[in-house]
Amino acid sequence: MKITASTITSFVVSGMLSISAFAQETVNVSAEGSFQENLQEALILAEPGSTLMLPAGRFELQAALSLDVPNITIKGAGMEETVLSFAGQVSGSEGLLITSDGVWLEGFAVEDTPGDGIKAKGVDQISFKDIRVEWTNGPDAENGAYGLYPVESKNVLIDGALVKGASDAGIYVGQSQHIIVRNSRAEYNVAGIEIENSFYADVYDNVAIHNTGGILVFDLPNLPQMGGHSVRVFNNKSVNNDTANFAPEGNIVATVPKGTGLLVMANSNIEVFGNEFAENASANVLLAAYPREYNDENYNPLPRGIYVHGNTYGRAGWEPDKAVAELIAPATGLPIPDIVWDGAVDGVWSAFFGPDEQDRIIINEAEGTTFANLQFVKDLVLPWGADPKTDIADHAGERSRLSAVQLPQLDSD
Amino acid sequence: MALFRVALLLAATLCAFATPVAAQVKEELLLSKRPQKLLSAYGLFVDGSRQVPTAGVLPYDLQVPLFTDYAEKYRFVYVPDGQTASYHDTEVFQFPVGSVLVKTFAYPADLRKPEENVQLIETRLLIHQEAGWNAWAYVWNEDQTDATLKVAGKVLPLEFVDLAGEARSINYVVPNKNQCKGCHSFDRAVTPIGPKARNLNKDYAFANGRENQLIHWSGMGLLQGLPAFGQVPNVPAMDDVTAPLNNRARAYLDINCAHCHRAEGPGSTSGLFLTYGEQSAVTWGYEKRPVAAGRGSGGFTYDIAPGNADESILLYRMVSTDPGIMMPEVGRTLPHEEGLKLIRDWINSLE
Numbered sequence A: 001m002k003i004t005a006s007t008i009t010s011f012v013v014s015g016m017l018s019i020s021a022f023a024q025e026t027v028n029v030s031a032e033g034s035f036q037e038n039l040q041e042a043l044i045l046a047e048p049g050s051t052l053m054l055p056a057g058r059f060e061l062q063a064a065l066s067l068d069v070p071n072i073t074i075k076g077a078g079m080e081e082t083v084l085s086f087a088g089q090v091s092g093s094e095g096l097l098i099t100s101d102g103v104w105l106e107g108f109a110v111e112d113t114p115g116d117g118i119k120a121k122g123v124d125q126i127s128f129k130d131i132r133v134e135w136t137n138g139p140d141a142e143n144g145a146y147g148l149y150p151v152e153s154k155n156v157l158i159d160g161a162l163v164k165g166a167s168d169a170g171i172y173v174g175q176s177q178h179i180i181v182r183n184s185r186a187e188y189n190v191a192g193i194e195i196e197n198s199f200y201a202d203v204y205d206n207v208a209i210h211n212t213g214g215i216l217v218f219d220l221p222n223l224p225q226m227g228g229h230s231v232r233v234f235n236n237k238s239v240n241n242d243t244a245n246f247a248p249e250g251n252i253v254a255t256v257p258k259g260t261g262l263l264v265m266a267n268s269n270i271e272v273f274g275n276e277f278a279e280n281a282s283a284n285v286l287l288a289a290y291p292r293e294y295n296d297e298n299y300n301p302l303p304r305g306i307y308v309h310g311n312t313y314g315r316a317g318w319e320p321d322k323a324v325a326e327l328i329a330p331a332t333g334l335p336i337p338d339i340v341w342d343g344a345v346d347g348v349w350s351a352f353f354g355p356d357e358q359d360r361i362i363i364n365e366a367e368g369t370t371f372a373n374l375q376f377v378k379d380l381v382l383p384w385g386a387d388p389k390t391d392i393a394d395h396a397g398e399r400s401r402l403s404a405v406q407l408p409q410l411d412s413d
Numbered sequence B: 001m002a003l004f005r006v007a008l009l010l011a012a013t014l015c016a017f018a019t020p021v022a023a024q025v026k027e028e029l030l031l032s033k034r035p036q037k038l039l040s041a042y043g044l045f046v047d048g049s050r051q052v053p054t055a056g057v058l059p060y061d062l063q064v065p066l067f068t069d070y071a072e073k074y075r076f077v078y079v080p081d082g083q084t085a086s087y088h089d090t091e092v093f094q095f096p097v098g099s100v101l102v103k104t105f106a107y108p109a110d111l112r113k114p115e116e117n118v119q120l121i122e123t124r125l126l127i128h129q130e131a132g133w134n135a136w137a138y139v140w141n142e143d144q145t146d147a148t149l150k151v152a153g154k155v156l157p158l159e160f161v162d163l164a165g166e167a168r169s170i171n172y173v174v175p176n177k178n179q180c181k182g183c184h185s186f187d188r189a190v191t192p193i194g195p196k197a198r199n200l201n202k203d204y205a206f207a208n209g210r211e212n213q214l215i216h217w218s219g220m221g222l223l224q225g226l227p228a229f230g231q232v233p234n235v236p237a238m239d240d241v242t243a244p245l246n247n248r249a250r251a252y253l254d255i256n257c258a259h260c261h262r263a264e265g266p267g268s269t270s271g272l273f274l275t276y277g278e279q280s281a282v283t284w285g286y287e288k289r290p291v292a293a294g295r296g297s298g299g300f301t302y303d304i305a306p307g308n309a310d311e312s313i314l315l316y317r318m319v320s321t322d323p324g325i326m327m328p329e330v331g332r333t334l335p336h337e338e339g340l341k342l343i344r345d346w347i348n349s350l351e
Helices: A035-045 A322-332 A348-353 A376-381 B002-017 B027-031 B177-183 B213-219 B245-257 B313-319 B337-349
Strands: A010-013 A026-029 A051-053 A057-060 A063-067 A073-075 A082-085 A091-098 A103-106 A109-111 A116-121 A124-129 A132-134 A146-151 A154-159 A162-164 A169-174 A177-182 A185-187 A191-196 A199-204 A207-209 A213-218 A229-234 A237-239 A260-265 A268-273 A276-278 A283-288 A304-309 A339-341 A362-364 A371-373 B045-047 B057-060 B072-078 B100-108 B118-129 B132-140 B147-149 B154-161 B167-174 B203-206 B209-212
Touching (some): A035 A051, A035 A057, A091 A103, A124 A146, A132 A146, A154 A169, A177 A191, A185 A191, A191 A207, A207 A213, A213 A237, A260 A268, A283 A322, A322 A339, A322 A371, A348 A376, B027 B118, B118 B147, B118 B154, B132 B177, B209 B213, B245 B337, B313 B337
Parallel strands (some): A026 A051, A057 A082, A091 A116, A185 A207, A199 A229, A229 A268, A237 A276, A268 A304, A304 A362, A339 A371
Antiparallel strands (some): B072 B100
C-alpha cells in the first residue's frame, strides 16, 4: 500500500464529527484545540483506506495513541517537522499502538515515550517509512525499551528510520515473519537493530553506530514463536558501537558487551555478507548459543547453518566487555579475533567431528580475517580442556544463498 | 427536582389514559451499527441515575472483580427475549446477537459507605452485533440524568475517601474505543471478559431472594447447557481466607491479567500466560525471564522469583504507576493494596 496522492476529500477534524463513507479520503488532523483528542478521534473514526495527514509542528501528548482501523496511512510533514512528544505521557505503555492490517506510517517523529515508541502487534503489512523515534536525553536506563516495535506481525517494512536512545533495541522486530529493515540508522541504543524469534528477514543498507551492540539476531525460549531462521544481514555498516550497556538488568540485552558489531544468538540459516564491521571494542562478529538456563523442550539454543562471507573488518576487540572479557579474552588473548564462535554444538559427537553439514558454520572471508572457535563443549567434556581453534579454513565451504524477502506493500514499486 | 416531579406526574397521567406499556430495551438500536449519542436511548434503565434496570436487564456480580482504582461497578446483562447464552466451562459464555453487557463505574464519596453519595462516572456497553461485539463508553453528566457517548475517551479528575479513610484524588481515565479492545480482545476480535462460569459461580441477592447466579440464569431461561452443579468450576473470593492462597492468587491474576496474558490475548508476545487453568509453571511466571520488559524488569531476573516477592517482576509492575512500567497497562492509576498483599504473600509462599 502506498500513499495515494489524489486527495479526494479533505476536511478538518475537530470535536465530534461524522466521517463520510468515501474510501481513500484524506483527513487533515487539526492542530487547533487538543491535538491529543483530534488525532485519537481521527484514528478511531477513520474509514478504511484513508490517509491521515499530520501537520508540521511539535505536539505534546499525554496518553498513548492507537489505531485499529485497517488500510490507513498516517503521514506527517517529515521526521524533523512533525514531532509527537510523549515526555508528559501519563497513561499507556507506548506512544502509538497499531493493531490493524495494512498500515503505512511516514514522515513523523515520536519522542521521549516512557515505554515503547511505536508498537505494531499482530499486524499483516506494517510499514514504517522515514520515521524517527528518539529519547532526546541520550542513553539512559529510564528510556523506553523499543523504538520501532513490530511484533507477532507479517510483512514488516522499516525503511529510512532513525532511532536513538532506546534502553533495549532501537529497531526491534520480534516473533514476526517476512521482514525488511533497510536504509535506516540506529544510534545510542543498547541494541541498534534486533531481529528476534523471527523468520525471513532482510536487514540491509543500514548504519548501526554508537550503540552497545550494532546488530543482533536472537532467538529466545518460552515464547509463542521460536526457532528463528532465514535472516540475511548484508551491506550494513556496524561501526563505533561504543555506548556502555544501559539496559535494565533482567533483560537479555543487558548482557550485550559494549562494542559488539554483530551478535547472532541461536537461530538457523543466517547469511551475513557485504557488511562493514569496524571500531567495535569487544568484537566485530559473535556467533553464540543462548547463555542462560531455560526450561523449554522445544527450544534450540544453538546457532546453526550460519554463512558469513565477503564482509570487511576494521579494528575490533581491543577492550572487551562483559562475557567477551570474561570468557573469550582469556582464551584468545587481545585483540579478540574478528569472528568468534563459542563452539557450542549439539552433543559430544558434534564437538569432536563437527555438526551436520546443514548446521555447520561456514566462513569465506578475505585473507587475514581472524577467527576463533572456542570449542566450549569440547572444553567442558575433556578433562584437560580444549584450546580455541583459530584456523578459519576449517570453516571453508559454500552454501546456497538465502532468497530475498518479498513484501506485498512494495509490489507497486 | 421539581421538573422530575412534573415528569412523574405527567407519566402517571399518561398511564391513566393510555394503555400502559412496560419499559422496553430498544433491540433495534442495540443492533444499529452506529452507536446512540445518549445512553438513555437504548432503554436499558427505567431509572438510570439510580441504576434501576429495565425488566429483562439482569444485574450480576463477579466472584473476583477487575481492579479499577477502587471504582464501584454495577453490572447488567441483557439477552434478547426467547434467546439464551450457551454455557462454557472455561471461556466466556456464547451470547446471542442482540445481547448487551452493561457496566457502570461509580464512586461513593466515601468508599466505606458505598451506598451513599454515589457519583456515576461512566457506563460501558459491550453489544453483540451481527459483525461481532462492539464496545462503547458513555460518560454521565453532572446532573446524573444521562450519559453521553465518548469515542476518544476522557480524563476525569475525581476525589473520594478510601477504605482507610484517606482522601484520594485521581485522574480517572475513560477508555477510548481502541483502549477497550486493549483488554477486550480474543484472537483480535472484541470479546467480553467477565461472564465465565468460574466468575459467575456465586450467590446474588436477587429481588426475589438469594440464589446462585448460574442457577438463576439457567432457571429464567437465559443460560443453556449448565452442567450438574458440582461440575461447574469455581474460584475463591480474594478475601476468603479459608480458601488456599494459591487459588486466591491465581484467581486474582486470572481476572486482572489473563485477558491480555494468554495465547489469544494482546499480551501473547510475552509468553507469560496467567489464565486460571495454566498448568506450566514457567508459563505462569515461575522463574520465567522477561522478554520485552525494558524498564519493567526493575532489574530483576524472573517474573516470579519463588519466595522472593520483592524481587519478582510481576509484583514490581503491579506496584508501579509509571506508564512505562505498570501493569495492567490501562484501567488503573493507583496500586491495589489488597491485591498486592495477596500476590506478595503468594509469591513469598512459593518454594
